[in-house]
Amino acid sequence: MALEKINSYEEFLAYCKEHSHSLDIKKGVKGIGEETHLISICSSSGCHASLSQEVYDEFDKYIKENKLEKKIKLSITGCFGFCEKGPIVKIFPEDTFYIQVKPEDAPRIVDNLVKGDKPLLDKLYVNPADNKPIVKQDDIPFYKKQKRIALRDCGLINPESLEEYVANKGFAGLANVLFKYSSDEAIEILKNSGLRGRGGAGFPTWKKWDIARKVPGDEKYVVCNADEGDPGAFMDRSIMEGDPFSVLEGMIIAAKIIQANKGVIYIRAEYPLAVERLEKAIYILREHGLLGDNIMGSGMSFDIEIKYGAGAFVCGEETALIASVEGGRGEPTVKPPFPAQSGLFKKPTNVNNVETYDNVPFIFANGAEAFNCIGTEKSKGTKVFALAGKINNVGLVEVPMGTTLREIIYDIGGGIKNGKAFKAVQTGGPSGGCIPASFIDTPIDYDNLVSIGSMMGSGGMIVMDEDNCMVNIAKFYLSFTVDESCGKCTPCRVGNKRLYEILEKITNGEGTLEDLDQLESLGTIIKDTALCGLGQSSPNPVLSTLKYFREEYIAHVTEKLCPAKECKALARYSIDPKICIGCDICAKKCPVEAISKTDQQAKNPKLFIHVIDDHKCIRCGTCAMHCPVKAISL
Amino acid sequence: MGKEQMSPETQAKYDELEQFIASKGNKEHELIAILHKAQGIFGYLPEDVQRFIAKRLNVPVSKVFGVVSFYSFFTMKKTGKYVIRVCLGTACFVRGSEKILNEFSEKLGIQPGNTTADGLYTLETVRCVGACGLAPVIQVNGKTYGNATVQSVGQILEEYK
Numbered sequence: 001m002a003l004e005k006i007n008s009y010e011e012f013l014a015y016c017k018e019h020s021h022s023l024d025i026k027k028g029v030k031g032i033g034e035e036t037h038l039i040s041i042c043s044s045s046g047c048h049a050s051l052s053q054e055v056y057d058e059f060d061k062y063i064k065e066n067k068l069e070k071k072i073k074l075s076i077t078g079c080f081g082f083c084e085k086g087p088i089v090k091i092f093p094e095d096t097f098y099i100q101v102k103p104e105d106a107p108r109i110v111d112n113l114v115k116g117d118k119p120l121l122d123k124l125y126v127n128p129a130d131n132k133p134i135v136k137q138d139d140i141p142f143y144k145k146q147k148r149i150a151l152r153d154c155g156l157i158n159p160e161s162l163e164e165y166v167a168n169k170g171f172a173g174l175a176n177v178l179f180k181y182s183s184d185e186a187i188e189i190l191k192n193s194g195l196r197g198r199g200g201a202g203f204p205t206w207k208k209w210d211i212a213r214k215v216p217g218d219e220k221y222v223v224c225n226a227d228e229g230d231p232g233a234f235m236d237r238s239i240m241e242g243d244p245f246s247v248l249e250g251m252i253i254a255a256k257i258i259q260a261n262k263g264v265i266y267i268r269a270e271y272p273l274a275v276e277r278l279e280k281a282i283y284i285l286r287e288h289g290l291l292g293d294n295i296m297g298s299g300m301s302f303d304i305e306i307k308y309g310a311g312a313f314v315c316g317e318e319t320a321l322i323a324s325v326e327g328g329r330g331e332p333t334v335k336p337p338f339p340a341q342s343g344l345f346k347k348p349t350n351v352n353n354v355e356t357y358d359n360v361p362f363i364f365a366n367g368a369e370a371f372n373c374i375g376t377e378k379s380k381g382t383k384v385f386a387l388a389g390k391i392n393n394v395g396l397v398e399v400p401m402g403t404t405l406r407e408i409i410y411d412i413g414g415g416i417k418n419g420k421a422f423k424a425v426q427t428g429g430p431s432g433g434c435i436p437a438s439f440i441d442t443p444i445d446y447d448n449l450v451s452i453g454s455m456m457g458s459g460g461m462i463v464m465d466e467d468n469c470m471v472n473i474a475k476f477y478l479s480f481t482v483d484e485s486c487g488k489c490t491p492c493r494v495g496n497k498r499l500y501e502i503l504e505k506i507t508n509g510e511g512t513l514e515d516l517d518q519l520e521s522l523g524t525i526i527k528d529t530a531l532c533g534l535g536q537s538s539p540n541p542v543l544s545t546l547k548y549f550r551e552e553y554i555a556h557v558t559e560k561l562c563p564a565k566e567c568k569a570l571a572r573y574s575i576d577p578k579i580c581i582g583c584d585i586c587a588k589k590c591p592v593e594a595i596s597k598t599d600q601q602a603k604n605p606k607l608f609i610h611v612i613d614d615h616k617c618i619r620c621g622t623c624a625m626h627c628p629v630k631a632i633s634l
Numbered sequence: 635m636g637k638e639q640m641s642p643e644t645q646a647k648y649d650e651l652e653q654f655i656a657s658k659g660n661k662e663h664e665l666i667a668i669l670h671k672a673q674g675i676f677g678y679l680p681e682d683v684q685r686f687i688a689k690r691l692n693v694p695v696s697k698v699f700g701v702v703s704f705y706s707f708f709t710m711k712k713t714g715k716y717v718i719r720v721c722l723g724t725a726c727f728v729r730g731s732e733k734i735l736n737e738f739s740e741k742l743g744i745q746p747g748n749t750t751a752d753g754l755y756t757l758e759t760v761r762c763v764g765a766c767g768l769a770p771v772i773q774v775n776g777k778t779y780g781n782a783t784v785q786s787v788g789q790i791l792e793e794y795k
Contacts, residue, residue, distance in 0.1 A: 045763075045765055046764070046766075046768065048778075049765045049771070049778035083765070083767025084767045084768075086767065231723030231724045231727075231761045231762035232724035232766055233762075234762070234764035234765075234766055237764045238764075269707050270760070270763060271764065307666070307667070308666060308667060308670055309666075309705075309707075310666055310669070310670065310705030310706070310707040311705050311706035311708075312704060312705050312706065324666065326663045327662055327663035327665035327666055327667075327701070328665070328697075328700075328701060329700055329701055330704065330705075345663075386766060388724070388766035388767070388769065389724070389728045390728060394766060394767040394769070395767055426724065429724070460724065462725060462728060464728055468728055473728075476724070476727055477724075480761070
């Protein structure tokens, strides 16, 4: 690639013009040159785990063997969001959307393209509603209600191609901020857009930037929080893997406005692919004069460094994150002073998360109205959710703020797996709460979620069905918080441990009604007294499940019963006499001789139906595992 | 630890680490990056390595140990040839990853966080690898297995012997 350093606004426009056709073939227009088809393969972590690299290699091999390189181009792209159906392969300009493509499918797909036949039916998504295959991505119900702003480039561009990023309005926002707007005007645009932080509490982004820009200082930092620690949330990872330039552009815009000269991306060590993409993108931007000294010839200098996390959830809290970037233990500090006043190395610092920065270029390229026309009164734009758990279509979805849970779960998510009943959805990760089915028509935005006892958090959305025990879920989150508490303040370090112990007592069938009151009062105290956001929100999973699923707690305590049959200690195994064939295997396998035969004859009159003595049973499940006719269940 | 007793291989490892620390300007705020590198070289972070780093950065060993013990990514125990990581992120948890963890634990006869006596397997838990679409997920030496079941545990172990 010839080195093209962009030294002025005019040169930038020329660069844009030169590469404006880079995405033509993906927009259905015949591409430049001889190529007639483009095969675009998802190369994000989700599809990688379903062997998309092997699929790519097989395509590559077959295309080369048949000397089709000039006609059929092969390319990688970022996350389509439909991870459950990966690896995803898209064919352009036909816009064919193939799912679950295996390496051995590659020759068939190429042959089919060369012949110009109709798409391969068995590789298309089949709409479960009418059993009809769907060819184009936009016609799949999963995508119909989505609105892609943060994910605008994911699945469209090659994440390693600056040309393609620019062809989809990339760096137009930065050019506007560098050459068209004053810093006051830029802040005004951001304010009008209504963008709020996408990492948790939803603090208005313009306000954060405005404080940081007004604090005097000749050295300031822009930090990107890419420590996506919330288990079950993977939108930031997908954005960094699928659209790394956008995150970097958002950071450069922030740096211009607050006059920062150094940037840091603090990223989880568990995300090697995202790091690789970001490093490549940083290198490409430096080569093109879009990062480093004298960006776009504007006189602005700013560079970005990647710093690794090392597995600590608390480092998602901004003051803890800063302590970690400084090489120490990631323990939070009391605010104020806020990072905007005294942050990294005691310098004014602006911290936002990945998705927030990712929205910024869109706003400055398209104007505040293009963003604030979407969403609810106080929550503008869209939000990316990582939809996971007991749902048919697991993946990343981006919807306008104000979309209801019903639309997300049933229209986009395709409903609950195996036709089970929807019970609850957990948002906001270990800091959020469980929302019961009765709120299914609540429009989702920052404020509504808080009012029903949960929070937006980073956008994890875990769907639970009738088989999930809410006490056990609360215990799961508490065990997470206990593990991850940094230990600096007592309410979080000791309080959460006590909460966990009470929950353990309840799931073991040893709880009392007083324990429920104890959970509530202790939880409230932790909320009021913990030092940082992690501690203050850690009792939310307990308090919200206690509020909405109290009867389930009571069943555990008074009847010693787990209605969802998930808590092993409360399980009751029984043998269905209608199914039992009297083979005696269960009785032989039972380690405590809790199973005996009755005098009731089985189908074979020489054998007898068996029964379990509940007092002797230790609920190990061995009998159920070995029963040849599956007569034993909970 | 006296350098003269070191095997040439160990010496080479320390040399590599020393070079890396120097490339970071022996700066204290690079500690986490240095620990990542050291763990990459040695496989874990034994006390000697921590002392070595503390000396080069001119900080107390307690500071280095404080950081090592704070972050779950760092380990002071030698790991096995195959590191099995069972994801206990929420998406995997609600789809039954706890049962898979128990199955590994039973089959290998070790609790999570430990290594089998023959030094072959280390069993670990991990909080979300971000492949929630394939839940429950396990990783063996970085290779991801999606939609894992209790039954697949035996098959996976067969692959790594």
